[in-house]
Amino acid sequence: MSKITTRFTLAELAQHIGAELVGNPQHEISSLATLQAATQNDLSFIANPAYKKHLSSTQAGAVICAPDLAEAIAGNKLIVANPYLCYAQLTALFNSPVSSVGVHESAVVGKNCVLGKDVWIQPNAVIGDNVNLGDGVVIGAGAVVGTNSSIGARTRLYANVTVYHDISIGEDCIFHSGCVIGADGFGFAPASTGWMKIHQLGSVVIGNNVEIGANTTIDRGALDNTFIDDGVIIDNLVQIGHNVRLGKNTAIAAHTAIAGSTTIGDNCTIAGAVAIAGHVTLADRVHITGMSMVSNSISEAGSYSSGVPLGPTKEWRKNAARFRQLDSLATRIIKLARKAPEDE
Amino acid sequence: MSKITTRFTLAELAQHIGAELVGNPQHEISSLATLQAATQNDLSFIANPAYKKHLSSTQAGAVICAPDLAEAIAGNKLIVANPYLCYAQLTALFNSPVSSVGVHESAVVGKNCVLGKDVWIQPNAVIGDNVNLGDGVVIGAGAVVGTNSSIGARTRLYANVTVYHDISIGEDCIFHSGCVIGADGFGFAPASTGWMKIHQLGSVVIGNNVEIGANTTIDRGALDNTFIDDGVIIDNLVQIGHNVRLGKNTAIAAHTAIAGSTTIGDNCTIAGAVAIAGHVTLADRVHITGMSMVSNSISEAGSYSSGVPLGPTKEWRKNAARFRQLDSLATRIIKLARKAPEDE
Amino acid sequence: MSKITTRFTLAELAQHIGAELVGNPQHEISSLATLQAATQNDLSFIANPAYKKHLSSTQAGAVICAPDLAEAIAGNKLIVANPYLCYAQLTALFNSPVSSVGVHESAVVGKNCVLGKDVWIQPNAVIGDNVNLGDGVVIGAGAVVGTNSSIGARTRLYANVTVYHDISIGEDCIFHSGCVIGADGFGFAPASTGWMKIHQLGSVVIGNNVEIGANTTIDRGALDNTFIDDGVIIDNLVQIGHNVRLGKNTAIAAHTAIAGSTTIGDNCTIAGAVAIAGHVTLADRVHITGMSMVSNSISEAGSYSSGVPLGPTKEWRKNAARFRQLDSLATRIIKLARKAPEDE
Known part of the structure; x- marks a missing residue:
């Protein structure tokens, strides 16, 4: 399992994140690690004061820290205003995903598709007719993209993702394995003989810079579209019902379910295992704590909770x-x- | 992304749903839309009194309504007893799914399979040995059907569905992407060395007119079968444990979990994010509200709830x-x- | 749907499980069944006293029972100390999964892979470069294994499982369809322009004898690995966040969500639809009842609950x-x- 490792000097890394370097500028770093696990080849960081106790014993080659903690670090240090953000920035540098281009011979691409430059379609993926894939799009092994759908530049679908027909996905998105975009919303009319299916004629429209977790499901709209705005991040196993609208940069943790026709504002955070009723509206900057039941609209920003505490x-x-x-x-x-x- | 659009006159549509037409019988309609989004080419409907406020401003080419609301509509109208049901009926008319027949050359079909007329097997689907597919069955791209399973006429599996071995599925069913039918039930016996697996020797039997949502899982039985009766509708990300029995026309919303050996009657509605314990029985016409915890059997029809309300x-x-x-x-x-x- | 059935005499079965046989040693058994469903060809068992009422009417060819219930059984009986464990043991005997070896011509195997003896790779599966598969590994139809991953001997991935890159999986594991191992943990740093992705540089390490349910998701670690110890059993639709650690023989029922960096001890049982917060620690032998909300660490073994009871x-x-x-x-x-x- 040999991997190509890139090495950077502390001087290079300091420049990359705009840090003040105290220590040896020629010291070489090959990866990132926690304070506890780091060796001399690793760069670490401290963002949470709870980890201060590890500063004295860490073997890290250097530590990214805020100015107020610089004194507590004996070795090399990179001093910045926001260590957590700089750590996030560096994960991109040390991330070395396998990358390639071209359409694998086992993949099936339909008629009248438009493929941008440097598109990579992995083995056994299936692309329907009339699909548009922007420059640099990656379609994972076994992923399926339905007829008439379009996917913006640099968006990546991991293996076994399913995108139904007529779906529109923006640029720079990441879709994790097993997520399903555009299955029918749960719409049925009660008839004397049982449930009559309401065919779901709407679609799903997803903006740019959206990340969707593994096995998450986002249903297509009944008549209008389900809509996910730019910068939304959604964790695993989340259900987004038909005609839901999610505002910019809203974050939704794992196992949350949002019922149909609900609208959630910008910059909301919905923790894990929350259930939100249908046809309600949440204002911008609403924060819902884990496992809450949201039955009504919320018109004011703030933090909301429900549930009862655990006991013997x-x-x-x-x-x-x-x-x-x-x-x-x-x-x-x-x-x-x-x-x-x-x-x- | 051009789509073929079919156009109908209001006279044709009125006849189709048995409506009284008031207005121009030659007016042409090409799709359905909400009151707010509709244009002159769209047919809309009003079923929920909360939307009455949109009647005066709608641009719809015609509106389906009940007799008591007919007066409030200035333009063309289709008057019926149950507007919601007629809308459901018309969604089938305006739905134009891609359709084809034949086995794609990249699909793999096992030995001794029986394929009905007009079966459509999409790219990279895999059908095991001894599988029976009825007339008009559609197997989506990347879907897998295990050995000895049978699927009734006109049932459609969307892309990346998995059906295990020895499963029996009825006619006119719809299975959305990522659902898994027939994985092992969660059965283990505690032994001194850890958990001993109880191999799941039962199967799953699913009736006719059943719809299963995306990424829903229905486990095979331990000895007897898991059983889903005719007309059951199940939303996304639902867990149905081994040996569960679901009665006719029961509806289960997203993210609900039903533990093993539980029996649910006919015509029940289980809202989203509900958890139902194992080995309990719910009578016919039991309704459970969202996010409820059901720990015991329920012997009387009615509506039941649990949970605590949200607050700051x-x-x-x-x-x-x-x-x-x-x-x-x-x-x-x-x-x-x-x-x-x-x-x- | 003909299946090969193996037949065993009661003498053979008694020997296999170390039972005292009372009755006809030559009586032949072809399968296992519940007391209610069993015929003369079936072996049944009684482990739960609630089923005593069926002993007088059962048509079973023989019944496995504990000594104290032997008298209540008129027909053939196999007397053992732990009937449930012996039933579990016999399910392996009566389970006859389809089995084969070889790489199907439609499967795609990358460069530099090491395949053990008797590996079976089913149709349309995709194996990345530098993958190690131990002896007797089964890769289901449409399953995908990412670059640099390794899978231990006799482990079986069912159809449409996805394993990301650099994942390590032990021996004798079972992974059910649709589960996703190694998708990115939900890590983002708040920046002025929205969420900045923290690339997930860790991996997932899974021990031996682990079973993972259908559509369950286990995220890769941020810097360190997510870790699942030997003998862990996880049901369907469970979310395991990044850097979670699960101790030996811990069991987790369906629809449970465990947030990032939480550590759970050995021999815990977590019931269904439970939500466990991030960064908490549960001691060994902690038992959480269904649908509980766990917000804090638990330092003592025992049973814990939350939630409110159902009512009209x-x-x-x-x-x-x-x-x-x-x-x-x-x-x-x-x-x-x-x-x-x-x-x-």
Whole structure:
């Protein structure tokens, strides 16, 4: 499993992230590592004060730090205003994905497709008719892109992604394996004989710089389109119902479900395992904590939560049983309080 | 991205859905749209009174409505008893999926398979040995059907669906991309050395007119079969455990999990993100609201719920902390009430 | 759908599981079945006392039972200390998966791969460059294994599994269809222009005897690896975030989500639809009941729960509304109690 490793001097790295270098400019770095795991060949960083305790023992070849922590580091250091952001920037430098161009002979490309420059279509991928792929697009092994869909420049679909027909995807996006874009929304009308399918005639429109996690599903719209704006990031196993609209730079963690026709504003963060009802609207900069149930619209920015805390099962059972009496208990308290008026 | 569009006159559409037409019978319609988005070429509908406000401004070429709303519509109208159902019916008319027949040269079909008339097997699909595909079956690109499985007439598997071995699927079903039918149920016996696998010897039997959402998983039974009855509709990312039985026309929304050996009656609706314990039974016509936890059997039809409402995180924290004291608080109330007997 | 069936005498089966046989040693058994469904050709078992009621009416050719239930069985019986474990053991005997060896001509295998003895690569599977597959490895139809990954002997990937690059998987594992191993963890740094991607430079390391359910996702680490120890069993649609560590023989049921950098001990059982926050630690032998929200570390073995019980929607609404007043109600109770001091 030999990999090509690129080496950079601390001087080069300091220049790349605009850091003040204190230490040996010729020291060579071949990768990034945590403070605990780093060796002399690794560059590390400190962004979270909880990790300060590792500064004295780290073997890192250098540490990226904010000015206030520089003194605590004995070895080479790269001093910057925002160490976490610089670390993010450097992960791109040390990331060396396999890259190639061309259409593998086992891939199947339909009629009337337009393929940009340097497109790479991996083995056994299937591209339908009338598909547009921008320059530098990568279609992973076994991925399928449906008829009439278009994918913007430099967007990458990993292996076994499925994009249905008539879908529009922007530039510089990343779609992880197993995600499904454009399956039918869950639309059925009750009829005397059972459910009558409402064929989903809308599509999905996805902006630029969007990342979609593994096995996430984004349904096509019923009549209008489902819409994901620029800069949205979505984790794994997330469900986005038909006609949902997600605003710019909104982030959604794993296992969250958003029901149909809901609109979420810009710069929201939705934590993991949240469920959001259909036909509601969330304002910009709304933050929902993990496993919350969102049943109504939220018109003001801020942090919102629901759920009950974990406890030993034996204690929890007693408390949970009382939940069912909560309304009658509350009524009793109010009556008691009426008789014994509170004096402060 | 040119699509063939079919045009219908209002007279034709009125006849198709049995509507009373008020307006110009020769007006031509090329698609369906919401009241807000519709142009003169579009047919719209009103089923939800909340959308009445859009009736005065809609540019729709015609609107499907119930008799009581007919007066509110100035333009062409199609008057019917159930506008939503007629809209559903028309989506089939305006849906123009790509359609073809034949086995693509890149697909792999095993030995002793029986393929009905007009079967369409798309590129890179894989069909195991001894598989039966009924007339008009569509197997999407990259989909896999295991040995000895059978799929009824007109059923469609979208791209990258996986059906394991020995599975039986009925007619007129739709399976969306990434769904997995017949993986092993989660069965293990605790042994001194760890978990011993219980090989799952049962199968999955699915009726007619069933729709399964993207990335949904339906496990095969341990000894008996997992069973999905006719007309069941299941949304995306749903888990159906081994030996579950789902009754006729039951609907299950996204992200719901049903643990093993649970039986759900006919005509139930299970909303999204619900978790249902194993080995319980739900009667017919049980409705579970979103994100509920179902731990016990339910013997009576009706609507059931659990969960706590969302609030600002700061307030929620205080309330959630009190949940842990609920039993002791309740005990105190009961004592206090005993001392100050309630007089009404 | 003819299948080859193997037949065993009760004498052979008794020997295989070390049972005391009471009855006809020459009686032949061709499969396993539940007490209710069994015929004279089937072997059944009783492990759960709730099924005792079926003992008198079962048509099973023989029943595996513990000594204390032997008297209740009139027909042939196989008496053992642990009937459930013996049933698990016998499922392997009666399981007859299709088996083969060789690389299908439609599969694509990259450069510099090392394939062990008796490897079976099914149609349209794709293996990247520099991949190691141990003896007897099975790669399902349409499955994809990324560059530089290695898979230990006898491990089976079902159809449409995706393994990313640089992943290490042990021996005797089972990966069900649609699971995705090694997609990028959800790591982004907030920048003034939106989210900056933190390229995920770590990998996933999986031990021996691990089973991963359908459509489950296990993300690669940010810098260090995500780590799954020997004997771990994971159900369907589970999310394992980057840098999570799962201890030996831990079991995780369907639809559970574990956020990044969380460590879970050995021999834990996490029920279905649980959400576990990031950066927490669970001790060995911690058991979490279904749909619990785990926000903090747990340092002691034991059973833990959260959530509120289901009720009729009408009643639930009243109780849920009171949850929002819980803190103020509690304050009132405390005040009232202060005025009316409790005398015991």
